[in-house]
Amino acid sequence: MQFPxxxxxRPGRARRAARSxxxxxxxxxxxxxxxxxxxxxxxxxxxxSLAQARGIYFGASLAQSDLNNPSLTAVAxxxxxxxxxxxxxxxxxxxxxxxxxNFAPGDRIASYAKxxxxxxxxxxxxxxxxxxxWVRGLPADQLRAAMRRHITAEAGHYKGxxxxxxxxxxxxxxxxxxxxxxxFHNALGDGYVAxxxxxxxxxxxxxxxxxxxxxIEGLNAKSDAMYRLVKSLKSQGVPIDGVGFQAHFxxxxxxxxxxxxxxxxxxxxxxxxxxxxxxxxxxPANSAALARQADDYAxxxxxxxxxxxxxxxxxxxxxxxxxxxxxxxxxYGAATMFDNGYRPKPAxxxxxxxxxxxxxxxxxxx
Numbered sequence: 001m002q003f004p005x006x007x008x009x010r011p012g013r014a015r016r017a018a019r020s021x022x023x024x025x026x027x028x029x030x031x032x033x034x035x036x037x038x039x040x041x042x043x044x045x046x047x048x049s050l051a052q053a054r055g056i057y058f059g060a061s062l063a064q065s066d067l068n069n070p071s072l073t074a075v076a077x078x079x080x081x082x083x084x085x086x087x088x089x090x091x092x093x094x095x096x097x098x099x100x101x102n103f104a105p106g107d108r109i110a111s112y113a114k115x116x117x118x119x120x121x122x123x124x125x126x127x128x129x130x131x132x133x134w135v136r137g138l139p140a141d142q143l144r145a146a147m148r149r150h151i152t153a154e155a156g157h158y159k160g161x162x163x164x165x166x167x168x169x170x171x172x173x174x175x176x177x178x179x180x181x182x183x184f185h186n187a188l189g190d191g192y193v194a195x196x197x198x199x200x201x202x203x204x205x206x207x208x209x210x211x212x213x214x215x216i217e218g219l220n221a222k223s224d225a226m227y228r229l230v231k232s233l234k235s236q237g238v239p240i241d242g243v244g245f246q247a248h249f250x251x252x253x254x255x256x257x258x259x260x261x262x263x264x265x266x267x268x269x270x271x272x273x274x275x276x277x278x279x280x281x282x283x284p285a286n287s288a289a290l291a292r293q294a295d296d297y298a299x300x301x302x303x304x305x306x307x308x309x310x311x312x313x314x315x316x317x318x319x320x321x322x323x324x325x326x327x328x329x330x331x332y333g334a335a336t337m338f339d340n341g342y343r344p345k346p347a348x349x350x351x352x353x354x355x356x357x358x359x360x361x362x363x364x365x366x
Contacts, residue, residue, distance in 0.1 A: 045352065045356075046078050047080065047348070047351060047352060047355065048078070048079055048080055050352055050355035050356055051081065051312065051313070051355055052081060053355075053360070054305055054358050054359070054360050054361065055360050055361045056304060056305070056310065056311055056312045056313070056361070057081045057311065057312035057313075057314075058079070058081060058082070058312065058315075058351075058355075059080050059081060059082025059083060059084060059118075059119075059121065059312060059313070059314035059315070060076055060079070060082075060083065060084070060314060060315045060316075060317065060318050061083070061084040061086045061123075061276070061314065061315070061316050061317055061318075062076060062083055062085065062086060062112070062318065063085070063086040063087055063088070063322075064085075064088055064105050064108050064109060066086075066318070066322060067109075069322075071341075071342045072318050072319060072321075072322060072342065073112070074342075075318055075319065075338060075342050076116075076318050077116040077118075080118065080315075080318075081117075081118055081119065082118060082119045082120075082121055082163065082312060082314055083109065083112070083113040083116075083119070083120055083121065084120075084121040084123050084275070084314055085105075085106055085109040085110075085120075085122075085123060086123075086316075086317075087105075087130070088109050089106045089109075089122055089124065089154065089158075090124060090127065090130040091125075091127065091130060091131050091132065091135065091150060092130045092131060092132050093105055093106070093130075094106065095132070095154075096132050097132070097134065098134055098146070099149070101153055101154075103154070103157050103158075110158065110161055119163040120158075120161055121162065121163055121164050121165075121314065122154075122155070122158060122162040122164065122165040122166065122207070123165075123166045123169070123212075124165070124167070124168075124169040125151050125155065125165055125166070125167050125196065125200060126150075126151065126167060126169065126184060126192075126196045127168075127169040128170065128179055128181055128182035128183065128184070128185075129169075129170070131183070135183065136183050138183075138187075139187075140187035143183065143184065143187045143188065144187075144188055144192075144195065147188075147192070147195070147196060147199070148195070151196060151199040151200050151203060152199060152202070152203045154203075155199075155200050155203035155204045155207065156204065158204070159203065159204040159206075160204070160206070162204065162207050163207065163208065164207060164208035164209070164210055164241070164273075165200055165204070165207050165210065166210050166212040166244055166275070167197050167209050167210060168192075168196050168197070168212075169211075169212045169213070170212070170213050170214065171185070171193060171213065171229075172213060172222050172225050172226065173222070174215060174221070174222055175221050175222070176221040176222050176224055176225030177225070178190065184196075193233070194233060194236065194238045197233070197238050197239050198239060200239075201239040208241040208242055209240055209242070210240075210241065210242040210243060210244045210273070210275075211226065211229070211230065211240065211242075211243055211244070212243070212246065212275055213226060213244070213245075214246035214248055214276070215246075216243075216245055216246075217249075217254075217255050217258050217261065218255025218256070218257040218258060219255075219257040219260065219261050223261055226243060227264060227265065227268075230243060230265065230268055231268055234269060234270070241270060241271055242270050242271035242272060242273060243265050243270055243271075243272050243273075244272075244273050245262070245272065245273070245274055245275065246274075246275050246276035246277075247274045247275070247276060247278075247300065248276060248277075248278055248280075248316070249277075249279045249280070250279070250280055250332075251279050251280065251281045251282075251289055251293045251296060252292045252295075252296065254279075254296045254299055258299075258300070259303045259306060259307060262304075262310055266307060266308070266309040266310075271309045271310070271311045272307065272310050272311070273311050273312050273313070273314070274300060274304060274310075274312070274314065275314050276314060276316040277297075277300060277313055277314065277315045277316060278315060278316050278317065278323065278325060278335035278336055279293050279296045279297060279335055279347070280325045280329060280332040280333065280335040281333065281334045281335065282331060282332055283326075283331055283332060283333050283334065285333070285334040289334075290334070290345060290346050290347070291346060293334075293345070293346065293347045294345075294346035294347045294349065294350035295350065296347070297337065297347040297348075297350055297351045297354075298347075298350035298354040301313065301351050301355055301358070302354050302358065305354070305355075305358035305359060305361065308361045315336060315337065316336075317335075317336055318336065318338060318342070319336050319337075319339065319340070319342045320333060320335065320336050320338060320339055320340050321340050321342075323335050323336055337351060
């Protein structure tokens, strides 16, 4: 995850508040039979079980410090079937010194996932951010070897435990060019992506291999660049199984082209997944904003269910108390489906209803 560019509010949203409230109210009524009053995830009606019944997963991210919060872990274990480590598998944690590996934090997340019957999503093998300083200081001829060693060691350590890896994370600028602050691209050129994917496949042949980025959810220059890259990789026979769409949204601004965009990627023969979903609200969050947020979450669920190779949705963080949003976007927050007391918000109810009403589908490679 990286900090997505902030989007300016679009006009006309206020006059839609009444319609949004009405939709949210109808949604709440539709799911009343599923969820006892004031509760989330009664037996057979958690997001986890509802998603599994539709052939997809619903996940969340966790940091190892979160494992000390019983309110958070109770919700996570009940509601989510896929777990992404927030920071524990990134390079600065796993290889702080050259060839010196520390997998203990990631192992703790993996153990929690196993104990709760959750699958594990690896995040992330190659990223320009959260790198130890020694990596950026390597000359080009040493960086390729270091990248291969890192991928081989980490993916090999978690071989058989990880459903999918975000092999390369956030490769592009907003205009679709490769990042100029990325030491891997600067030293190794465009081909570093293919090299990383091939190395990951050799280290763990059964894990699904993803490219992951933010602000690629709609049709735009950045998603066009990702599309061209995936198409090129497929044509070269490079192992690539999926694309992750982070989906860090501003309330009321989910791109109208989300479905069309996901479909063009699946037409290339890859899976798609929503990997870091949240939907931030300008604080304080009033009932109209929460209703619009419920519309957004339900819309993402319906879109995933409408795209056969959309394999699942992961929310970034579990509840509002542990969300990264307030610390990164001052004045914004309330971005998850659970409030400060880990009680379900309208977004939870709407998501559950969308899952309950959706058609079953199984992704061909899931």
